[in-house]
Amino acid sequence: MTDRTTYTYTVLRYVHDVLTGEFVNVGVVLFLPSSGTVKFKTRSTIGRLKGVFPDIDRKAFVRAMHAVRRALQGVARNEGPPDLFTDVQDAATIARKALPLDDSSLQWSPSGSGVTADPGQALERIYARFVSRYDCPPRHRRSDEDIWRPVRRKLEEKNLAQRLQEKSIHGEVDDIIFKHAWKNGQWHVYEPLSFDLADADGIKVKAREWLGHLAAVVAGGDAERFKPHFIVGAPTDPKLTDAYRTALAILERAPNSPEVFEETELDTFVARIEDEVRAHDAEQDSRRHDGSRSY
Known part of the structure; x- marks a missing residue:
């Protein structure tokens, strides 16, 4: 021994x-x-x-x-x-x-x-x-801006980035400022969310905060019509996958029925924006054309 x-x-x-x-x-x-x-x-x-x-x-x-x-x-x-x-x-x-x-x-x-x-x-x-x-340096956790950056690049390639503007949605109880928005009858607002956080509680809290933001703006029914769209980044730690899925479910059940896209759906997300903008432009051109002919 x-x-x-x-x-x-x-x-x-x-x-x-x-x-x-x-x-x-x-x-x-x-x-x-x-x-x-x-x-x-x-x-x-x-x-x-x-x-x-x-x-x-x-x-x-x-x-x-x-x-x-x-x-x-x-x-x-x-x-x-x-x-x-x-x-x-x-x-x-x-x-x-x-x-x-x-x-x-x-x-x-x-x-x-x-x-x-x-x-x-x-x-x-x-x-x-x-x-x-x-001694290991703290791992870089992606920010909301990191999640939006590839979206912006693709929108720039399609000459669409300039179509988005900052929009403040005013409600009876609270306001929300969206940095990326455009109007087509109602406001389409886009928000990047990084859930690349350190723990499960932080991930869920961030989703609940957005649930609260939207609920506070929609409360009273005085806010402008708007459709929220989220593009979200997943945590890099696989142990946080369950919390991430819970966060997605919370967002999807928020007021105004947000559309939630994961970052792996980047092309689909950008294509959705492009299709809606192009359809809007085509409709506007058609109306102008019809108006000139009726004259």
Whole structure:
């Protein structure tokens, strides 16, 4: 059976502002009391700190981290197996030999503990949990404008983009401003909605907000006649598909019977706009032609 040994660990924190207490983890020290072994891993670059704290002094941080690593190397060399006269120590005690407790921006966390058969693997696991897991840049989530951009390009190709204008629909209770609209007896209004959000609740809330907007404008029956059309972007996280489908159902049941197109239906959506605009123009031309002939 593989021998397992107890270890303790402490996390090195970069505290940017002692008043707010905001910090980012930048390193880990692991200590095995039975053998006196000290292992550590620290951030070697400024990483995501610049994004979290834009005013961080990069040179000062790099110098400080270099000094901590050098001091930890010295502590690791000097530690050894405990004897009868050695006080029981934990990782935080060992780490403070390299970086004493003071009011600087680098601080040690209280010690944690565990049991492992592979101390090196344990160090990597703890580092990944507390430090490197936050290194991935935040994933770009598409905005409403991102969803509209390919629509605009296709409308421009068909010389139709200029036909759409901003329109404010005034109701008895509320108003809604649509950036893309045109009139053919009633107003046709088009709204891009990105549901590429972080969680299911956010997706449903956004759909419910639009349900509320439309209901507030339609309430009282004083609003101009208008037909809503939504083109929607799906979440990239497949775990949010159910919430997305619920959001579509909420939109489809909103007042004025909105038409909802998914971004995969982009060509159909643009073709619908084109057909309606061309039919309107043809009807107007026919009326003008008939009027001139009757004269």
